[in-house]
Amino acid sequence: MDPYLPPVARHVREREPLIDVQNLTKVYDLGRGRTVQALDGVDLHVPQGQVFGILGRSGAGKSTLLRCVNLLERPTSGSVRVDGQDMTALRGAALRRARRGIGMIHQHFALLSSRTVAGNVAFPLEVMGTPRAQRARRVAELLDVVGLGDRGGSYPAQLSGGQKQRVGIARALAAGPKVLLSDEATSALDPETTGSILDLLRRLNRELGLTVLLITHEMGVIKRVCDSAAVMHDGRFLESGPLPELLAAPDSRLADALFPLPTVDLPGVVTLSYAERATEPVLSALTREFDVDVNILAGTVETVAGAPYGRLKVQLTGERTAEALEYLRARGLAVRTAGDPLAADGAEPTGEGA
Template identity: 70%
Template sequence: MGLRKVYRLKGREVLALDGVDLHVRQGEIFGVVGQSGAGKSTLLRCVNLLERPTEGRVSVDGAELTALGGARLRAARRGIGMVHQHFALLSSRTVAGNVAFPLEIAGVPRAERRARVGELLDLVGLADKARAHPAQLSGGQKQRVGIARALASRPKVLLSDEATSALDPQTTESILDLLRRLNRELGLTILLITHEMDVIKRICDSAAIMADGAFLESGRVLDLLAAPGSRLARSLFPLPATDAPDVVTLTYTGKPDEPLMSELTRRFDVDINILGGAVEQVSDQSVGRLNVQIQGERREAALTYLHGKGLLVEVAG
């Protein structure tokens, strides 16, 4: 809470985090999206205290990490798994050896390590690759090894640092599906950072947009999409600009129970012109967004009617 991180470089101060408040609910997938230099990676490294914040507190699973040090901090970190952008696998070790590595460091007995590694490789779909080396794997397979290794110590929290940015679109989808499955089957809490809005749309329950070391907006994805002026909605649904008069943007979740546009023309005698729109699956729900020109003497009554039907109605300008 209230995280600030200041780096001192060549005699000057660089503010990387500027009062960030982040709360991730147990069992959810929270995505932080932003461009390079926004502060995303610094935030993630502060969460597991690879970087100590200049100000603020970090609490994970009830433990205040910023109050810990030494052996107590190392023990707390075992409850936090980390998946890296470029895999960070040991090239000289087999797949099984890479997954076993954190267990070796923790002093887990050999037989227990072997059983746990087999369980994890089966979980991520790589049971047949145990004896392969990283150079023999595809990018998606390498990332699955990285995920298995991150889960070795049975963490409750998984941090993902741009885990799909080095992958092709099809492989990205398979890795995101794996993360969602692990979230559901293991009750795993996942905090991921990304520069891709499609990642937020596909698997995140909550999200924050970050720029210049601060959150521009944050909350549950479906709530943000239903909020007037939402940056997230504009990013996920980039509707074309228009100079047409009397344009409104309509946002709705789920499938409307009735044909609202035709109902408006009958009930309020207004003219309707749909200028553009899209329907997307977001957080496992259908979300639609339309740019609609509505004209007529009873236009305001028609807008009130749409609002009463649960649609977010935003008047252009």
């Protein structure tokens, strides 16, 4: 068996983090007694086989966190474990070997202009000392996987932005990693190309069992491919968890940003967050069982990572309104009344391009 072929779909062991970051801090010394704290006690737990998205504005600390995962940046304190190995304890050759299990794709492709497409994909294999015949087989296989089987002899200048990013993905997969890090991989692409790259990442996640950690400032990326997400601001996570739980939470900043609804200054207004029951006629049941009037003021239902989610802002009037709200909660809907605060202080999670 060729040791450089990608693993077949691995069994996803729920609750066992493949990436386990504990209390991570990163402080940059600017000289003359000045410092900048880029990470402030970050905890990150990414289960095997998931696509995990970190959302935040520029300067939130997203890229620093990503580079600490593969130790391109050494954290000031805290620990980083990938596939059970303490990355922060490694140096030199041991660290280089460990990084082979972590592929990385970059915002601006980072391709070698003097090499062909095939040469770019082969480069990490050459560094590893992979024999020429194995390199050729592996490169051909990967170019087919990313849809560039006929472009191996082309140079980066002859490719579109989306094609360049596909080369970058193929190169990141060359060593058969278990983890793929994506550093704003679609922010330089047009919307249609962005969609195709995200679909490719999702397919690789499912077919190869890859665990994907991506950072973005674009809400569409989170909605399209992520299983879990975190909202980052000033080097800290405002919230983090499985996407269904975050979207169903009545006080989630991520849900507010993904499904923005207008502010309505009327009595009896509540915000309902739908998850598994997004397609059930729960509101019509209220009028029948509790004799309340339901006035729908605003709402949206969308497909997020293949499942329907949504939010409604409604006005309820009637003597049994309190009972109706308890009924909704019992049915699994999250309910936020007009006076309920958000879960955490801090800036909104949206950023440029969101």
